[in-house]
Amino acid sequence: MxxxxxxxxxxxxxxxxxxxxxxxxxxxxxxxxxxxxxxxxxxxxxxxxxxxxxxxxxxxxxxSWDATKSFPNIAYEYFGGTIGRSTGVIRKEESVxxxxxxxxxxxxxxxxxxxxxxxxxxxxxxxxxxxxxxxxxxx
Structure with missing residues (x-):
């Protein structure tokens, strides 16, 4: 760690x-x-x-870009789903x-x-x- x-x-x-x-x-x-x-x-x-x-x-x-319509497998969707379904930069709700x-x-x-x-x-x-x-x- x-x-x-x-x-x-x-x-x-x-x-x-x-x-x-x-x-x-x-x-x-x-x-x-x-x-x-x-x-x-x-x-x-x-x-x-x-x-x-x-x-x-x-x-x-x-x-901006088009979201991914489908994922090649469940692992990709699990690890890359948020990015894959995005259509642009995902802004944070609050600043850090x-x-x-x-x-x-x-x-x-x-x-x-x-x-x-x-x-x-x-x-x-x-x-x-x-x-x-x-x-x-x-x-």
Missing amino acids: AVETQFKWQRMVYNCYKGWYASNGINSKFPVVIDGDKLVNETREQMEKLCEMLGLDVSNTRY DAPVLDDEMKKWAEEWDDETASLMRRYTEKAMPDFQFLLARSI
Whole structure:
């Protein structure tokens, strides 16, 4: 669980590429960090920024499509059904802010138990510096 709940690896990859550009004398806007919440809730704006950065024609970006009429098997429908039935980006009902850990602890303890809630808090606290580092560099 420790590996899956960290942003350490993503930060290392970011720093590796940033260092490579710098060591080769390239003043670059890369690597690009995309905030998934912004991408979902501000799709057009984020795609316009990304296309501009990459030198791509934004007019080729599709924001809607036809839903899949049928799925090849039950596994595809189970794992990809929501995406397959979508006709565009599925916006979130609420924005995701940094968690208030005391509030989250109560929810986690109710859903699981106090020990699991404490473990989740530790992992969340450990992940936040790397998450904030990457978030500060997102487009």
